[in-house]
Amino acid sequence: MIVRVLSIWLALFGVLATSAQAQQGPLRIEITEGVIEPLPFAVPSFQPESGDAGQMAVDLARVVSEDLVGSGLFREIPASAFISTVSDFNAPVQYADWKAINAQALITGAVSVSGNTMNVKFRLYDVFSGAELGSGLQFAGTVDGWRRMAHKVADAVYSRITGEGGYFDSRVVYVSETGPKDGRQKRLAVMDYDGANVQYLTDSSSIVLAPRFSPSGDRILYTSYESGFPRIYVLDIGSVQRRGLESAEGTMSFAPRFSPSGNTIAYSLTQGGNTDIFVMDIATGQSTRLTNTPSIETAPSYSPDGSQIVFESDRSGSQQLYVMPANGGEATRISFGEGRYGTPVWSPRGDLVAFTKQNKGRFHIGVMRLDGSEERLLTASFLDEGPTWAPNGRVIMFARETQGAGGASSLYSVDISGRNLKPVRTQEGGSDPSWSPLQK
Amino acid sequence: MNRILTSTLFIAVLAVSACTNPNRFGADGMNGAGNMANANGGIIPGSANDPASTTYFQQAIGDRVLFEVDQSTLTTVGQATLNGQATWLNTNTDYQAVIEGHADEQGTREYNLALGARRANAAREYLISRGVAANRLRVVSYGKERPIEICSQEACYAKNRRAVTVLAGGLTS
Numbered sequence: 001m002i003v004r005v006l007s008i009w010l011a012l013f014g015v016l017a018t019s020a021q022a023q024q025g026p027l028r029i030e031i032t033e034g035v036i037e038p039l040p041f042a043v044p045s046f047q048p049e050s051g052d053a054g055q056m057a058v059d060l061a062r063v064v065s066e067d068l069v070g071s072g073l074f075r076e077i078p079a080s081a082f083i084s085t086v087s088d089f090n091a092p093v094q095y096a097d098w099k100a101i102n103a104q105a106l107i108t109g110a111v112s113v114s115g116n117t118m119n120v121k122f123r124l125y126d127v128f129s130g131a132e133l134g135s136g137l138q139f140a141g142t143v144d145g146w147r148r149m150a151h152k153v154a155d156a157v158y159s160r161i162t163g164e165g166g167y168f169d170s171r172v173v174y175v176s177e178t179g180p181k182d183g184r185q186k187r188l189a190v191m192d193y194d195g196a197n198v199q200y201l202t203d204s205s206s207i208v209l210a211p212r213f214s215p216s217g218d219r220i221l222y223t224s225y226e227s228g229f230p231r232i233y234v235l236d237i238g239s240v241q242r243r244g245l246e247s248a249e250g251t252m253s254f255a256p257r258f259s260p261s262g263n264t265i266a267y268s269l270t271q272g273g274n275t276d277i278f279v280m281d282i283a284t285g286q287s288t289r290l291t292n293t294p295s296i297e298t299a300p301s302y303s304p305d306g307s308q309i310v311f312e313s314d315r316s317g318s319q320q321l322y323v324m325p326a327n328g329g330e331a332t333r334i335s336f337g338e339g340r341y342g343t344p345v346w347s348p349r350g351d352l353v354a355f356t357k358q359n360k361g362r363f364h365i366g367v368m369r370l371d372g373s374e375e376r377l378l379t380a381s382f383l384d385e386g387p388t389w390a391p392n393g394r395v396i397m398f399a400r401e402t403q404g405a406g407g408a409s410s411l412y413s414v415d416i417s418g419r420n421l422k423p424v425r426t427q428e429g430g431s432d433p434s435w436s437p438l439q440k
Numbered sequence: 441m442n443r444i445l446t447s448t449l450f451i452a453v454l455a456v457s458a459c460t461n462p463n464r465f466g467a468d469g470m471n472g473a474g475n476m477a478n479a480n481g482g483i484i485p486g487s488a489n490d491p492a493s494t495t496y497f498q499q500a501i502g503d504r505v506l507f508e509v510d511q512s513t514l515t516t517v518g519q520a521t522l523n524g525q526a527t528w529l530n531t532n533t534d535y536q537a538v539i540e541g542h543a544d545e546q547g548t549r550e551y552n553l554a555l556g557a558r559r560a561n562a563a564r565e566y567l568i569s570r571g572v573a574a575n576r577l578r579v580v581s582y583g584k585e586r587p588i589e590i591c592s593q594e595a596c597y598a599k600n601r602r603a604v605t606v607l608a609g610g611l612t613s
Contacts, residue, residue: 180590181545181587181590182586182587182588182589182590184585207582207585207586209549209585210549210550228538228580229580230553230580230581250578250579252553252557252580252581254550254553255550255553268550268553268554270553270554270557270581272561273512273557273558273560273561273562273564273565273579274557274558274561275553275554275557296551296554296555296558298550298551298553298554299548299550299551312548312550312551314551319548319551342547342548342550342551343548343549343550356548358546358547358548361546382592383545385548385549386548386549401545403592404590404591404592405590405591405592407590407592432549
């Protein structure tokens with residue numbers, strides 16, 4: 001028997017080759033250099049194992065499919081093509097029937113509902129090997145949070161086939177926008193990564209900018225003009241209670257980001273027209289200066305180990321990216337291409353920095369290594385800005401503003417190969433997305 | 441004649457009420473506030489003909505200075521405007537001002553906030569050099585958040601790259 005290794009070769013710099021090779025099992029998407037045929041899978045409606053779980057069984061399978069297809073790495077085989085039906089979660093799989101329709105992966109599931117609690121089981125099969133890939137898993141949760149159950153199943157499937165962490169069970173905080181350019185209303189919102197379950201966190205009475213998730217996903221930092229001047233607030237997502245952080249009269253503070261510990265923030269402070277980077281202990285409000293130059297230093301972002309900060313500065317005469325130790329000290333410039341570079345964000349894997357680049361009147365989202373090598377532009381438009389990383393460091397979300405008097409901003413995502421560029425569903429316009437860690 | 445007078449006064453009243461709640465980001469709602477002499481030939485307090493009014497400051501002196509792309513250096517025209525603002529502020533000492541710095545949309549959000557702060561600060565420093573007390577002048581940057589012109593062309597961008605001196609306080613009139 002020939003063991004088929006199912007590989008999808010993706011143009012992702014080859015940075016994943018090592019981890020992907022470490023993955024055992026024949027059903028595999030290898031996210032590495034090359035191209036690109038989405039892996040065909042089938043996900044029949046889940047089996048309802050309690051009387052009132054019928055609709056849930058259908059909806060769960062649909063969301064699992066949307067997650068996988070949305071990643072750009074998978075292709076769903078429609079139910080109309082199925083030869084077999086799955087009528088019992090524990091019955092043996094008729095591999096030949098799934099092979100015949102070229103479903104390389106088969107996902108089966110079952111759900112039972114009791115009051116507001118639900119239980120979801122799933123299995124993943126490698127059809128061409130005729131074997132289960134990994135063992136069956138079971139998740140318990142609430143009926144209200146049913147989409148999370150589906151995202152967890154999809155994350156497990158994604159993870160088993162790619163050898164990468166998943167990213168579907170995650171949230172995004174962003175600025176929800178309505179109105180014309182000269183009367184734009186902004187308020188903070190948080191949603192599931194796919195646009196579902198939107199919750200508004202502020203009203204639009206003051207300008208709000210650039211919310212950022214805490215490392216544990218429980219709080220956000222953002223900038224608000226509530227006091228008449230830009231100032232940083234920390235907001236607890238559960239209670240929606242906010243608190244203004246320390247700020248001195250006559251200054252502006254903005255562009256905050258959490259350190260990996262979640263106890264301190266790096267941010268920009270403007271005094272007398274000059275903007276530098278500081279760190280603040282959130283509990284004490286005590287700030288320490290990290291840069292001290294007459295140029296603009298802003299948009300700090302910590303390395304995942306907390307030892308370094310990448311930021312932007314125009315000290316050379318134009319906006320460029322620099323890396324410095326997290327306690328200040330000498331900074332090393334890392335961007336040297338044509339044009340201007342801003343809004344650097346360190347990837348959660350630590351290997352890359354995402355940025356906004358302006359060149360010849362166009363804006364790009366791009367990535368480069370931390371030494372500035374292997375710069376790659378993923379997008380191009382009139383105005384793309386503000387990248388944020390999916391928890392697995394494989395996908396980037398950003399905002400795209402369209403040109404002209406009727407211009408509006410909306411959210412997009414793209415994978416780090418530049419493939420699978422697509423809009424993110426939001427009820428209103430959106431900007432300044434910040435992706436949460438994977439939920440627990 | 442009586443009817444004409446009434447309507448003239450009505451326009452003046454409208455203009456005055458508009459001045460008490462001006463669009464802080466500079467949308468031009470002041471057209472038609474030109475001829476405001478009353479029937480006695482005097483000056484209506486608060487009108488554009490009243491040199492102590494905020495309307496006069498906004499329109500006759502000019503409440504804003506414009507900047508080149510990515511620059512915060514004051515132009516010659518900008519300096520002339522600020523000379524007028526300084527003279528006015530030195531005469532009308534009841535007023536304080538917040539200088540609002542703005543950028544056009546060609547730039548990232550954080551950088552534009554910092555750039556707007558540079559612009560507002562350049563105007564503030566200039567006013568201080570012309571004798572305005574520093575404690576009367578605050579600055580705030582709106583970055584690219586509050587454009588007054590919305591086309592994506594230089595004609596609009598040029599008007600959005602601005603520092604606007606917004607008066608506060610003064611005698612209520």
